[in-house]
Amino acid sequence: MTIHTILFDLDGTLIDTNELIIESFTHTFNAYGKKLSRAEAIDFIGPPLKDSFRQFAPDQVEAMVETYRKHNMEHHDSFVKTFPNVSETLAELKKIMFSLGLSQQKCEGQSIWVCELPNLTIILIRLLRLMMSAMPNRILSQLSKL
Numbered sequence: 001m002t003i004h005t006i007l008f009d010l011d012g013t014l015i016d017t018n019e020l021i022i023e024s025f026t027h028t029f030n031a032y033g034k035k036l037s038r039a040e041a042i043d044f045i046g047p048p049l050k051d052s053f054r055q056f057a058p059d060q061v062e063a064m065v066e067t068y069r070k071h072n073m074e075h076h077d078s079f080v081k082t083f084p085n086v087s088e089t090l091a092e093l094k095k096i097m098f099s100l101g102l103s104q105q106k107c108e109g110q111s112i113w114v115c116e117l118p119n120l121t122i123i124l125i126r127l128l129r130l131m132m133s134a135m136p137n138r139i140l141s142q143l144s145k146l
Contacts, residue, residue: 005099014086020079021045024072025052031067032057 011017022041029036034056044052053064094100 003098005101006093007101013083014090015080015082017080018045020072020076023075023079024068027071028053028064028068029056032060032064 008014022038022045025041025044026036026038029041049065049068050061053061053068057064090100
């Protein structure tokens with residue numbers, strides 16, 4: 001089997017979003033009356049937002065998710081950075097003829113984007129949990145462009 005295409009996850013693989021996530025959780029919990037330590041915020045990294053907020057305020061989950069996402073989007077560029085050597089590694093892989101793609105699950109309503117990384121353009125496919133069943137032809141069409 002010959003490999004022609006490499007798909008990467010974006011968050012936590014190519015870009016470091018940890019500080020953004022920690023700050024977004026801290027901000028959200030503070031807005032709803034709970035002071036969150038850094039260690040407590042770190043414990044929330046990974047599980048779905050709704051599950052995390054349901055533990056604290058089951059009747060305010062949707063509002064907390066909205067607060068989190070708003071803060072996260074507003075502060076994204078000031079917190080997020082690429083991991084060391086990512087641009088160089090991707091450029092080298094591209095140079096030796098690999099097609100590169102990014103797979104990313106995001107909130108509903110986000111779909112397919114083009115992501116500009118230093119020195120190359122990569123198709124960024126934001127795969128939603130149900131997107132393959134809802135839009136398989138669109139996704140397969142984008143994958144065929146890799």
